[in-house]
Amino acid sequence: MRTRTRIAVIGVGNEFRRDDGVGWAVLARLRERAARRPLPPGTVLATCDGDPGRLIGLWEGTDLAVVVDAAHAHPGTPGRVHRLELDAGCLAHPPTTSSHGLGLGEAVELARALGRLPERLIVYAVEGADGALGTGLSPAVEDAVEPLVTAVEFELARHQGTTAGRPA
Template sequence: MEAVGRTVVIGLGNEFRRDDGLGWAVAGLLERRAAQRQLPPGVVVARCDGDPGRLIALWEGAGLVIVVDACFPPLTRPGRTHRWAVGASGGLDVAAPARHSTHGLGFAEALLLSDALGRSPRHLIVYAVEGADQSTGMGMTAPVARAVPRLLRRITADIEQHGGPADGTGVRQAGPPSGTRRTTVTERRPPA
């Protein structure tokens, strides 16, 4: 397997908005794993509030970017995890930015802007976990908190399969993560 370069995992959200703190909680757990050398060398873990400029700065020059966020669709099943994978030849359909997100201007707009500037990651994986509560306060609801251990295993498998240092050391082939709704998108369309 060929390594794609620097790997960045970005936890999006707001830790003071209950389930919207999911991305930050996952990032914190991954930072601890990195400190204990349980992740390949060179993996960068960051937290972000979704600001497009900060997101682009975090993923610029990365081969693999994994973004973790909570989503709040109209008919929610708290804890259900969605996974989108985008390679160099395709993109996410961002026709309805922020439709299920708490970030007014954020991830979808950052993707469009980074694409226009030629600063998109080579490989992007997005995990969105359906949340139930985005009211003010700390701590996730039980169904969302129960999704975290499984999500950490999936992210670790993605890092092992797709990421790693640019020289290929520490990279091994792993099977794809299981148990998520998987969508592979092959074209990017501008907002209507």
């Protein structure tokens, strides 16, 4: 019998494309913090290159999926964070696009068509400044990492509070 993952936190991107690695940076910081303050039981931290099939596989069957990804916006403000929430099958289309060829929106639509959306999906899309080859985030995107980690921890705590008392 497969154990159900209650929560998935997914950092999307490519850590070797500068700001596209923001999701990976947030996950690395969450892992560091989890060593001192454990995450809610059933929480899985995962990184993904943004492939829709892999994303769906990571969030399928979860009660909550939190995704952190880099985004392009025109005009853009590097480091600006957009929070999007999918609840009851409706996701507003943001004024940003994923930094990947097939974006998160396509993964959501495919998962919706296949009946494989998480119960609740929260996306943090961070506007990037530099998607060139290389490592390290631009200063504006680096400044967004710590507040993002705090925001993700808040989402997990809030979810844990809303599921307290519900049968597993």
